[in-house]
Amino acid sequence: MSKPKVAFYWCASCGGCEEAVVDLAEGILPVVEAVDIVFWPVALDFKRADVEAMEDGAITACFVNGAIRTSEQEEMAHLLRKKSQLLIAFGACAHLGGIPGLANLFGREEILRWVYEQAPSVANGGTYPQERFPAPEGELELPSFSPQVRALNQVVPVDYYLPGCPPPVELIVQAVTAILKGELPPKGTVLAPDV
Ligand code: SF4
Numbered sequence: 409m410s411k412p413k414v415a416f417y418w419c420a421s422c423g424g425c426e427e428a429v430v431d432l433a434e435g436i437l438p439v440v441e442a443v444d445i446v447f448w449p450v451a452l453d454f455k456r457a458d459v460e461a462m463e464d465g466a467i468t469a470c471f472v473n474g475a476i477r478t479s480e481q482e483e484m485a486h487l488l489r490k491k492s493q494l495l496i497a498f499g500a501c502a503h504l505g506g507i508p509g510l511a512n513l514f515g516r517e518e519i520l521r522w523v524y525e526q527a528p529s530v531a532n533g534g535t536y537p538q539e540r541f542p543a544p545e546g547e548l549e550l551p552s553f554s555p556q557v558r559a560l561n562q563v564v565p566v567d568y569y570l571p572g573c574p575p576p577v578e579l580i581v582q583a584v585t586a587i588l589k590g591e592l593p594p595k596g597t598v599l600a601p602d603v
Contacts, residue, residue, distance in 0.1 A: 412468035412588060415447035415459070416498075417488055419481040420508040420557065421474025425499040426450050428574035429471075432581065439584055443468075447488075456484070459491055467492040469587050471570070475501045475508040476558045480551035489564040494587065500573040502560040503598075507573075509557045516555050569598040 418426055430451075432439065446467060447454045459467075470492035476482050489495050500506035511519060525533050543549045560566050570583055583599050586592050593599075 411442060411444045413446045413466060414443040414584075415445070415467045415470040415488065415492065416450070417447065417470065417472045417484060418450050419472060419474030419484070419502065419560075420477040421499075421501055422507065423450075425473030425501070425574040428499075428577060428580060431577050439581075442588055443584075456487070459487055462491050464490050465493050469494040469496060471496045471498040472560055473498040473502050473574075475505050476560060476563045477508060477511075477554055478551040479554065482554065482563055485560060485563045494567045494592075495560075495564065496583070497560040497566045497569045499575055500571065503569045503571055505557050505559045509559070512557050516553060520553070567595045568592065571598055571600075 416426065416429065429436070445452065446462070447459055447470075449455070467488070470488045472485065472488060472495065474481070476485055497503045501508055505512070514522075520536065524530065524536050537550050537553075568583070570579060572579060575583075579599065586599075
């Protein structure tokens with residue numbers, strides 16, 4: 409019997425949620441043994457094209473951490489939704505917007521002005537990303553900066569939520585075990601410590 413296929417992805421995130429996966433330490437070994445990790449760009453050499461080449465629903469469970477702030481993150485959320493049987497909002501940022509969501513207290517132009525012109529740490533004031541100065545045809549273009557930060561379920565339907573900043577290791581283990589055993593609660597549930 410083939411193993412469940414698992415994916416991890418990082419959107420507007422501090423990296424702490426990915427760190428929490430690594431914090432499973434030796435506990436990650438049985439998980440790695442029990443599943444096929446088919447996409448995890450932060451840790452392994454996977455590309456977006458790898459996901460695009462998969463059949464729809466090919467991923468058993470995809471854990472997405474971080475909120476949605478750029479066009480690339482939005483595209484990846486749609487792509488991973490299409491390719492995954494279960495989409496899990498992993499951590500407070502994907503679940504509710506989290507720390508990146510605080511940026512919604514300010515306008516998009518205000519944020520760009522502060523970051524690229526006014527902040528005391530700015531050394532080359534006024535050098536904006538390509539969004540203001542689009543790259544010439546054929547050159548690498550940066551994703552666009554969306555007007556607002558959104559939680560994952562404001563962009564695509566989400567099946568489960570793993571709360572926490574980051575989710576505690578025990579909760580991750582319980583959730584993965586529940587997925588592997590097919591013992592998940594009804595969809596839409598926020599997975600609590602005893603899942
Ligand atoms: Fe970082 Fe916390 Fe957001 Fe995870 S939930 S990406 S640890 S800020």
